[in-house]
Amino acid sequence: MTPPADRPGLVDVHAHFVTESYVRQARAAGHERPDGMPAWPAWSARAHLELMDRSGIDTAVLSVSSPGVSFGAPAAARALAREVNEDGAGIVRDHPGRFGLFASLPLPDVDGALAEIAYAFDRLHADGVVLETHSHGVYLGDPRLEPVFAELNRRRAVVFVHPTSPVCWEHSALGRPRPMVEFVFDTARSVTDLLFAGTLERHPDLKVIVPHCGGALPVLADRINGFMRLFPPGEAEAPDAVAQLRRLYYDTAGPAFPASCPPCSAWPTRPGCCTAATTAGHRPRRPRRTPRPSTPRPPRLRAPAGVR
Secondary structure, eight states, rough: OOOOOTOOOOOOEEEEEOOHHHHHHHHTTSSGGGOOOOHHHHHHHHHHHHHHHHTOOOOEEEEOOOSSSSSSSSSHHHHHHHHHHHHHHHHHSTTTTEEEEEEEEOOOOOOHHHHHHHHHHTOOOOOOOEEEEEEEEEEEEOOGGGHHHHHHHHOOOOOEEEEOTTTTHHHHHHTHHHHHHHHHHHHHHHHHHHHHTTTHHHHHHEEESSSOOOOOOOHHHHHHHHHHHHSSSSOOOOOHHHHHHHHEEEEEEOOOOTTHHHHHHHHSSSSSSSEOOTTTTOOOOOOOOOOOOOSSSSOOOOOOOTOO
């Protein structure tokens, strides 16, 4: 995906959309207060474009947030994934250059996810996929998901990880909205699972975006690395967890400044990319100029000619 020629190219990779149909189906499945929040947000392309223009954002890559699409039977999850992906692709077509799409997958249904990957990339020309940190307790390092990551790696896909309420939220959230604390720790839990499972080592062509400045990962990275060396996941010497984390990409959604971003950027080698993100009503502050991040370069999200 390339931004309009007359714009500098700021891309918001953490931008959510909902449709009336999606909200209706989520409510019918019991998600009246999503992740403990008081209500479902309203969304329109027009309002989102106004927010982007106020914030200096040229292109926003849309995705469906928590609870994702897998809150019904597998067949219903497949149908809902197809529905929201087609809706998102329609928004992209209607606003060339302003929107992109991270497609939803009906995990943990592997066959359904593989079918939707093919449809999303080959027919809808999606810019990548969004994966919840877990689906019905199946975290991203689960061996059952290996075919999904193998196919995404074959396509050199962008994988946007997004948190959802953990399996134990009824006890751990203490009655408070789960995005406040639970999301950042479920992000760390799921990415740690990818590390221990060796998924990132087996599939080096994945371009993984971790949200919210990495959640709790920056402050836990050395601790995770130490435990991987003490308890290596296989017979071979454990790979360096911190080195793997440095190869990932991190967005700045939420209150990234002044506290969240410095731990991430203070690693001896900066992460490959710290991508901008906006939230409603928040205009990102422009930080002081800093040296360019070291390689690898940020992923260039492009669509085939004629799409937008």
